[in-house]
């Protein structure tokens with residue numbers, strides 16, 4: 001298990017270096033990164049000034065070294081637009097995105113897992129049809145369109161839910177979400193809900209036909225005991241991975257929903273930064289979200305290893 | 316030889332049909348499709364989109380770019396102020412939504428098709444190299460694959476699109492290249508599986524060359540999984556293209572595309588909701604068709620699944 | 626001796642997409658208390674499906690049991706296994722009939738300790754409490770010859786060797802002192818020395834506990850060593866049933882004769898798992914209206930191609946499903 005964790009840790013670190021490499025050279029890909037950042041009718045003097053200020057006139061290798069050195073301590077330079085360290089801006093926006101993604105994940109799990117279980121345990125039943133339908137819907141309705149439709153229906157027509165902005169509620173010094181998160185979180189979580197339904201359903205269907213389930217039946221256990229002790233327990237382990245991956249997806253994939261619903265999180269910051277051609281900030285966000293996703297994957301793998309005795313007691 | 320022959324031609328259909336001719340196979344596929352109506356429905360939906368893309372100039376009621384400010388912001392025909400000459404209404408500049416949706420399918424399908432073509436063919440070649448070469452080459456390739464798969468996809472796609480600028484070619488290249496790892500993985504997996512099962516060795520021992528083995532044994536086995544994945548990936552690319560368009564990062568704003576239309580619709584969301592509704596429905600329709608078909612394909616190719624179905 | 630199990634005319638079919646698989650076409654046999662009945666027959670002949678039909682262990686759909694009865698007799702009376710509902714059959718499973726499966730690695734839950742997997746049965750049928758359970762589990766593990774049982778009951782299946790896992794499987798099957806244990810090719814996945822140990826262990830436990838054992842196997846060598854009687858199956862029907870010595874000395878069915886003549890042949894994977902004879906196995910999707918074995922039978926004559934042979938008795942305990950009398954080398958006239 002220790003070796004497993006260490007090797008996964010090493011892999012994660014390698015991936016993060018790869019990410020830095022990609023992020024750095026992506027800007028160079030067009031030939032001149034400065035031209036990306038200035039407006040089209042900037043004078044040559046202005047361009048030179050930016051080049052100077054951003055250090056793009058130095059040799060590439062020096063720039064890269066600097067970039068890595070900064071990245072390791074979380075310094076991606078200042079945002080061109082906000083004249084503030086990029087990392088500060090990110091940390092400022094992070095709580096809103098975490099709130100949105102966590103709510104979305106819970107909503108998705110609350111609907112997706114039970115539905116998948118019901119569908120997978122009763123193939124061909126009404127539940128199964130529902131589960132298949134939900135899985136399909138999650139995969140075929142793009143969240144940006146869903147958000148628009150939800151706004152039309154629930155905010156504009158019915159007026160039940162606020163559609164734009166984030167409101168929080170302070171209680172004993174803790175910031176708590178309010179119902180302003182419901183609509184964006186539902187739109188964001190739909191895909192995840194679909195994935196969870198699909199996965200849970202097929203895992204249950206597959207495990208149901210495993211030999212050890214037949215053994216469990218041959219021992220005279222009841223359906224309920226077999227479901228809880230044998231089927232669910234085995235399905236839960238890979239489900240950990242799916243949930244981990246999906247959480248990463250939610251944290252890093254909220255750009256549409258946040259722009260549509262004016263949610264002041266990382267996705268919104270990314271959209272703004274791209275609109276302003278503020279590439280130092282874009283780089284910082286790209287790295288930060290990668291860090292989050294890679295860390296989540298690592299934690300997920302460790303949790304998976306702890307949950308699965310074949311890995312826990314493996315060599 | 317008998318062993319090696321067993322794997323031949325089993326890509327699209329499972330073993331017992333391996334010896335049948337193409338005609339018999341097609342009949343069999345048709346029978347499977349007919350049994351599972353959802354697969355057939357999916358195929359029909361997808362073909363509808365393909366036909367409207369091909370026939371766009373003949374079936375669109377208006378030219379997609381034609382502005383008509385007097386007819387601007389007209390609701391769909393069934394609404395109070397609707398008008399039969401614009402069945403789905405018009406946008407803020409009086410352009411006919413139905414015509415733009417029909418033309419928009421061209422962008423979506425082009426991006427999806429060429430994106431998958433690039434990703435699929437490069438992925439296939441790289442996967443073959445990786446699986447065959449093994450050792451250091453394999454490690455390097457798989458390192459790259461794992462790196463790309465570990466990235467937050469949307470963030471990077473948006474990032475790259477912002478750098479490259481708005482054009483159809485750029486969008487195709489972005490999806491074509493970022494999607495390679497998926498295809499590398501399955502190809503490599505299949506090569507390794509076949510190597511393990513000894514077919515490659517036995518084929519080698521009777522003197523079959525490497526290319527020969529690839530064409531006779533590996534490609535036929537890969538065909539099924541590749542087509543299935545390609546279906547899902549193509550539908551995913553259509554989604555991502557629309558998303559980029561929505562953010563103003565896909566094809567230029569003058570081009571009628573579903574994403575661009577959504578971006579326009581969003582601006583008028585609360586007053587003229589139909590502008591955003593219909594292009595979205597087109598995306599859902601296409602995605603639904605491809606996913607229904609893809610699901611069916613995957614099940615049909617999986618002999619275990621087929622066995623259970625009565 | 627009294628029969629403990631009487632199966633008659635069992636018919637099981639699978640309704641699959643590709644067609645109806647006629648897996649069992651009228652299986653009848655009986656099992657005496659405490660005896661060992663071996664079942665042999667080539668792959669696909671319906672050995673496993675027979676056993677799983679009895680305990681309702683087949684996936685339904687696609688499986689359907691379409692006829693027959695399976696009378697189980699014990700102190701508390703007689704029941705027809707096929708007529709039991711879910712709750713009733715679950716009392717029989719593991720309680721009065723234990724099951725040993727072929728591949729212990731896949732037949733044991735990978736994420737549950739072996740101790741728990743044995744204890745489940747004890748809790749279910751004997752209603753033992755936690756501490757009693759634990760003690761009984763250790764006792765059982767010791768009995769099936771697992772060294773260090775006190776520690777090892779906490780281990781997971783993957784931490785055992787193949788042979789040890791099969792011993793665990795045996796402990797699971799025997800945990801609640803069943804009347805019958807069904808062993809479906811319990812030694813096929815093991816190497817030869819381990820096979821012998823497992824055979825011996827099963828026999829020893831059988832003697833100690835007075836269990837009747839149904840032992841499914843491809844290995845005619847094992848059959849000679851352990852069986853009291855042998856049932857030979859072909860295409861979902863019993864073609865011959867006889868005491869073991871009788872069967873080896875005077876085989877009456879052409880298929881049995883073929884089996885005994887054929888040397889164990891190595892199959893592709895290099896194991897001598899298959900007992901095989903010339904010709905290809907029958908197509909269960911389209912069973913013919915004549916003897917299923919006719920295509921491969923060297924004695925086949927006209928009648929074989931027109932009628933399905935019934936079962937005939939050639940001795941008090943020796944039954945054959947065939948029109949031909951191989952000893953007299955002519956068709957039987959009393960059928």
Ligand SMILES: Nc1ncnc2c1ncn2[C@@H]1O[C@H](COP(=O)(O)OP(=O)(O)OP(=O)(O)O)[C@@H](O)[C@H]1O
Nearest residue numbers: 639646648667668669670671672673674675687909
């Ligand atoms: N779930 C199923 N669906 C369809 N057909 C099945 C299923 N299970 C078994 N069969 C069919 O039933 C027939 C009898 O199978 P069975 O497993 O009893 O054979 P067997 O004698 O135990 O063979 P083996 O020696 O290989 O274990 C086979 O033809 C098999 O294809």
Ligand code: SF4
Nearest residue numbers: 916919922929947948
């Ligand atoms: S009935 Fe006829 S064909 Fe069938 S086994 Fe007997 S002799 Fe052979």
Ligand SMILES: [Mg+2]
Nearest residue numbers: 672673674809
């Ligand atoms: Mg069997």
